Amino acid sequence: MTAGIEPIRCGYRSIFTPATRRERAANFEAYWAYSVEHDGEILEDQKGLTKKQQILTRFQSNPVRSCQPLPGPGGFYRNYVKMQDDPRTLDRKTLLLTFLYKFARHEFVGISAAWGASSRITESTSMIAKIGRYHLCEEFSHMRLFHERFRTFRVDKVEWVPLGKWMGRMYRLFPRVPEAFMAPPAFVTELMGLTVYQHIDGVLDGILADEPEARDRVRELLKEIMTDELPHVGQRRADVPSILPRRPRDEVVVRPRPHGPGREDV
Ligand SMILES: [Fe+2]
């Protein structure tokens, strides 16, 4: 190490910190307890979670609606599934919403395929499989929060349109690929998702400067999603085999923070 450079001590361990098999199992147990405490029990038939549903109901029963109509009426609906116009001609609010839809649409197709390939939780379900199923319920809950974001801008006719034939096939294939091959791209995908959300958080003030109430609501909805997505990164990291020499099975999952994500955790 270069003289004078001290390691950062922030009180949280990196997701690349080595761990023994026992520590790893204990971390998964602790994470499971945190998840159920934070988001509630699984509602299998609704692909939902009890506490997440309550949060959604709270948002819906205290709705915030944009005062300024989107400029260029119809611009969103004309472009949200397939971009018809030159994006340079669209205003930033419409661009933001069309981007959010396109991002979420891929996610919806991906989680729908993964849900179909996974099984209900039973007594004999392993901890890893339970967490995987739970994460899918969180992801479906995020889709409902996405809808509430669109409704905030009085866009209430959004449908999750299936992707094209080949793209749809690719997403159906993913859950059947062996874990050893899928773990690294799955980790990168979760990391990319969180990075996108952080970027969106950073541009909200500029894009929605004339709509402070709507901006604050969109940010609240975003944080509700990001708080779940941070541990998704840690869980996916735990599946990734390290290329560095180390003791066997010495990965660790991220220890979630009760008050939300922070950069030092990733
Ligand atoms: Fe997600």
Ligand SMILES: [Fe+2]
């Ligand atoms: Fe995720």
